[in-house]
Amino acid sequence: MRFTWAAQMSACIVMLAAATANAQGGRFEIEGILLHADNTTCQDCPVTLEAPGGVPVATTLTNGAGSFTFKELKAGTYIIRIRIDGYEEIEQRAEAGVFGSPRGFYALTPRRAAPGAAQGDRVLDVSKSLERYPRDAVEMYKKASKSVEKNKPEEAVQRLEEAIRIAPDFYDAHLSLGKLFRTAGRLDDAEREWIAAKDLNESSAEPLVLLSALYTERGAFDLAVQAGEEAVRRDSRSVPALLNLGLALYQTSQWRRAETVLKMALDLTPDRGPIRLLLANVYLKQRDWDNLRLQLDSYLRENPDGPEREAAETMRRQLDQALAAGGRND
Known part of the structure; x- marks a missing residue:
């Protein structure tokens, strides 16, 4: 591998797998995936987006992969609300206009x-x-x-x-x-309560999954790794726990460990798109061009209408151009 080729590849656009806010003419998107407790996706499930104060903005249904998207949003704070008979209500804050924020993963809890x-x-x-x-x-x-x-x-x-x-x-x-x-938005208070919860129930992964996501949002990635590791120890088949840990490891430049964790998640859910894209970024950091191409090709094949398809296609073209410029055409 020549230095110039590596430098060209490193300049390739980095597209975080779970990017949820994509600016298009000053408008943004909020995306998420809804999972059952057994990690199967919830299809045709209603999801409501609300402005602060509970004012409804839009309602949509999840697709066959459990994904949902709210488009053409102004920058700001919103509430994701999910009410499904037989399950606990989900109410979670989401930010539009923050590029690179993790896509939301929401788990249904039977009531x-x-x-x-x-x-x-x-x-x-x-x-x-x-x-x-x-x-x-x-x-x-x-x-x-x-x-x-x-x-x-x-x-x-x-x-x-x-x-x-x-x-x-x-x-x-x-x-x-x-x-x-x-x-x-009372993050310190939320942290305190979830720490108490995880100490009171040493078998449940949920408070640690929530803590890991909270620490990632704050940029406290070392704490996010610690919480994510404990969450996975408690439930090694929890896709949200694995994804949170994988993202935290990515943010702390622990590429090999991130790869291992994300591959575990890849085998546990039919909605592999976000995982493949995050893996693509891991391989980009490792300069593993063959596996980078494999993940991009797999994403494009499995997600013909995926929300990040255009960005994945751009990244794939840049990969081919960089390989060709470096004298590698395979």
């Missing part, structure tokens, strides 16, 4: 009724029996769930804080309170 609850009652992220907690704390927790349904987040926060005051070891309340803080 479980609390012991003795009516069939129609909804609760927040119940991952184990509530019987161990004081009755007053459980009642406050259930009221917080109804506050969320009524789009009263401040009231929900107060009720969850009261539930935790009564029962400091209330795992589900800590986890849910952290999500509300995250949606409100």
Whole structure:
């Protein structure tokens, strides 16, 4: 390999696999993938985009790969809201206008009724029996769930804080309170609650997946790696955990480890597009042109209508041009 060829390749456009905000004439996009707990994608599932204050902006359905896209957005903060019967409601903040932000991966959690609850009652992220907690704390927790349904987040926060005051070891309340803080942009408070949750439940990967994503958003990539590693130790088949860890390893220049982790994720989900593109960037950093080309070709073959197809085609052409300029035509 000649130095000039390597230098030309290093100048190739770097396209982060999960880029979710693409500027087009001052307009932007927000993208995401919706997964079931077993890592299968949710097809034809409704996803709503809201402006701050709960004002609906648009609603769309996921495609066959579980992906959704909101286009032609002004730069700013939005809320992704997903309500599907039988599953916990998802409410997550998303930013439009920040190039290179990770694509959102959203996991559906089956809803479980609390012991003795009516069939129609909804609760927040119940991952184990509530019987161990004081009755007053459980009642406050259930009221917080109804506050969320009524789009009263401040009231929900107060009720969850009261539930935790009564029962400091209330795992589900800590986890849910952290999500509300995250949606409100209170990142330090969200971090505190998720740290408490991961210490209280040493088998659940969810608080660590959330922490890893939070640290990546902050640019605290070493912490993101630590949280991601622990999340994968707890659940080695969690695609969101593997993707978060892979992205954090990429950001810390741990190319080999990122490659290994992302290949694990590649085998666990039918929606491989975002993983292939992130792998392409890993191979670009490693100057592994053959595997870079393989991932780009696989992405283009598997995603004829993929949201990053145009950028992938551009990168593929630049790869061929750089190889030809360096005297390599294979």
